[in-house]
Amino acid sequence: xxxxxxxxxxxxxTGGSLRLTCVISGVTDINYSVAxxxxxxxxxxxxxxxxxxxxxxxxxxxKGRFTISQDNAKNTVxxxxxxxxxxxxxxxxxxxxxxxxxxxxxxxxxxxxxQGTQVTVSS
Numbered sequence: 001x002x003x004x005x006x007x008x009x010x011x012x013x014t015g016g017s018l019r020l021t022c023v024i025s026g027v028t029d030i031n032y033s034v035a036x037x038x039x040x041x042x043x044x045x046x047x048x049x050x051x052x053x054x055x056x057x058x059x060x061x062x063k064g065r066f067t068i069s070q071d072n073a074k075n076t077v078x079x080x081x082x083x084x085x086x087x088x089x090x091x092x093x094x095x096x097x098x099x100x101x102x103x104x105x106x107x108x109x110x111x112x113x114x115q116g117t118q119v120t121v122s123s
Contacts, residue, residue: 002026002112004094009117012084020079020117022094027075033099034077036068037107038090038119045093047105049079057104062088084121091116 008020022034033052039045049068050057056068067080077094095110103109 002096004096004112004114006092006094006114006117009092009119011120011122014085014121014123016084016121017080017082018084018119020081020092020094020119022077022079022114024075024077024094024096027096029098031099032096033104034070034094034096035104035110036077036079037093037095037105037110038088039093040090043090045107047107048092050104051077052099052104059105081119084119086121086123089119089121091118 003025005023006020008018010018012018033050035050036048037045038048048059048062049066051068051070058066065083070077093116094114096112097110
């Protein structure tokens with residue numbers, strides 16, 4: 001059974017930083033990809049960042065501010081978020097799936113999800 005557990009959310013002011021952590025267990029597939037999604041109230045869930053082996057992708061609104069990385073020895077994926085803005089406020093989810101190529105930021109493509117961690121950025 002695959003389990004993804006996020007942590008690191010919190011409340012910060014505009015311009016602040018947070019680092020989200022996703023600890024993954026139960027994965028035996030070497031072709032496993034991980035993405036961070038977020039969902040604000042009354043909005044659709046959107047992909048924020050993606051990592052698969054050496055491929056890293058971001059949505060435009062976070063490029064230059066967010067960094068996704070992984071520590072394979074710890075089975076952990078991180079999302080470092082700098083220069084946070086109020087529009088970054090959302091529930092952030094870690095998601096994973098066996099990667100077969102294609103569009104990375106469609107939530108329906110991911111089979112495994114964490115419970116989410118809340119990020120709130122105040123102005």
